[in-house]
Amino acid sequence: MNNLSDSFEHFELISAYLDGEVTEEERAFIENNPLLLSEVEKLKEITESTSSMVPIDPVLQEKHINKALSLLPKNTKVVPLRRRKVTQRGALVAVAAAALAFILIPVLNSQDNESDNSEIFATGFTESSSSLKSSGEIESENETEPQASIIPESDEDPEMVAESPLDAPTTKNSKPQSEMAPDENTLDTESGVASSEEEEMTIEEAETEAEPETESPQIASADISREDIVPGVFEGTEALDNLLETTNNLWQVEPEIFTIPLSANSIGNFFTSNADFETCLNNTNFLETSQHVALHLQRVILNEIPSLLLISENLELETEPVISIYQINSSCSLVFEDSLLERTPSD
Amino acid sequence: MEDQISDRLLIEEALHSLPDEFRIPLILRDQTGMSYQEVADVLSLPEGTVKSRIARARARLKVEIFGNQNEDQNVKGLEHE
Numbered sequence: 001m002n003n004l005s006d007s008f009e010h011f012e013l014i015s016a017y018l019d020g021e022v023t024e025e026e027r028a029f030i031e032n033n034p035l036l037l038s039e040v041e042k043l044k045e046i047t048e049s050t051s052s053m054v055p056i057d058p059v060l061q062e063k064h065i066n067k068a069l070s071l072l073p074k075n076t077k078v079v080p081l082r083r084r085k086v087t088q089r090g091a092l093v094a095v096a097a098a099a100l101a102f103i104l105i106p107v108l109n110s111q112d113n114e115s116d117n118s119e120i121f122a123t124g125f126t127e128s129s130s131s132l133k134s135s136g137e138i139e140s141e142n143e144t145e146p147q148a149s150i151i152p153e154s155d156e157d158p159e160m161v162a163e164s165p166l167d168a169p170t171t172k173n174s175k176p177q178s179e180m181a182p183d184e185n186t187l188d189t190e191s192g193v194a195s196s197e198e199e200e201m202t203i204e205e206a207e208t209e210a211e212p213e214t215e216s217p218q219i220a221s222a223d224i225s226r227e228d229i230v231p232g233v234f235e236g237t238e239a240l241d242n243l244l245e246t247t248n249n250l251w252q253v254e255p256e257i258f259t260i261p262l263s264a265n266s267i268g269n270f271f272t273s274n275a276d277f278e279t280c281l282n283n284t285n286f287l288e289t290s291q292h293v294a295l296h297l298q299r300v301i302l303n304e305i306p307s308l309l310l311i312s313e314n315l316e317l318e319t320e321p322v323i324s325i326y327q328i329n330s331s332c333s334l335v336f337e338d339s340l341l342e343r344t345p346s347d
Numbered sequence: 348m349e350d351q352i353s354d355r356l357l358i359e360e361a362l363h364s365l366p367d368e369f370r371i372p373l374i375l376r377d378q379t380g381m382s383y384q385e386v387a388d389v390l391s392l393p394e395g396t397v398k399s400r401i402a403r404a405r406a407r408l409k410v411e412i413f414g415n416q417n418e419d420q421n422v423k424g425l426e427h428e
Contacts, residue, residue, distance in 0.1 A: 011405075021398065043405055049354070049358045050373065051378060
């Protein structure tokens with residue numbers, strides 16, 4: 001009889017019996033066998049335990065953690081168990097989102113280019129020149145689903161926060177990107193065209209056609225309210241050094257800015273607003289989605305050349321985020337790439 | 348109360364120690380109430396495989412919780428069949 005109860009086939013049968021996934025014949029077989037029935041009881045106990053386990057509510061968990069931390073004596077240093085948990089949890093979904101963006105953007109652009117190519121560029125330039133609203137802001141307005149996110153405050157340790165949804169843009173500390181009046185920053189998000197008067201728009205378009213390179217960087221970031229993350233223009237012999245230094249400083253001061261993966265919408269909006277960067281999507285090295293997840297995208301001018309600043313994270317290696325700078329030309333050449341902290345600008 | 352917490356921690360630990368291939372079907376079945384067929388559809392696995400993996404997951408949990416060495420060997424042996 002031991003053979004009967006120890007046999008895995010019978011164990012499998014018992015397991016299926018508990019789940020109500022047996023035939024009448026199998027049910028009868030088990031119910032007529034006391035040893036199997038005793039096994040059923042044991043297994044039932046386990047099944048009930050695993051069934052009753054409810055995932056812990058992250059909000060409640062955060063509350064309890066904060067309460068526990070508040071009870072700690074002052075000057076006690078809390079060392080997080082896992083440094084990069086927030087990022088890594090979101091990384092997989094971000095990869096999927098990025099992959100989706102890669103698939104959708106060329107398709108959408110090819111469709112639009114056939115019918116209304118000029119409108120895209122006009123819209124993009126309008127956004128660039130007037131610094132209306134960042135693509136992230138547009139995205140946040142378009143999103144209809146409520147975001148139950150917990151975004152770390154800038155003065156908090158990002159490692160101590162609960163997991164955040166991946167594409168959870170926040171509107172806190174929202175600042176205008178440029179110094180223009182708020183009215184001029186209004187954008188009709190449904191049409192993607194500035195809602196200011198047509199006359200003004202025509203003037204802006206004319207200006208941007210004459211001077212297509214704008215000094216206002218277009219940013220796609222998880223924390224889209226931080227539009228002034230990195231200045232948009234870097235000139236001179238130390239332009240690259242300055243750009244890297246600025247980014248590096250920001251990473252060290254506020255690393256949480258670079259820990260939330262970009263959503264597909266953010267990436268999509270970025271490339272829609274920066275049509276001249278589309279060549280990067282065809283660059284095989286750019287945002288290799290099998291390994292990297294994009295944390296931050298920004299348009300910068302590096303010695304008068306429009307460039308793309310990408311901060312990404314390698315999913316496989318637990319390293320610091322990587323900063324990549326692509327020069328926007330026909331092939332979207334990679335001009336610099338290194339870890340944020342280990343970069344050597346002068347090289 | 349302490350016993351309950353202790354039991355829960357034990358089960359939780361045992362559950363997390365399971366390889367994904369066993370844990371995921373079990374969680375889908377026990378915590379979401381999916382049928383074997385639904386789990387099979389979600390995981391793109393044959394229904395028989397789902398049935399087997401759920402049983403193996405439970406067998407492992409049983410070993411972890413009740414500490415039956417014989418069954419442990421039995422289950423491990425069967426895994427390599």
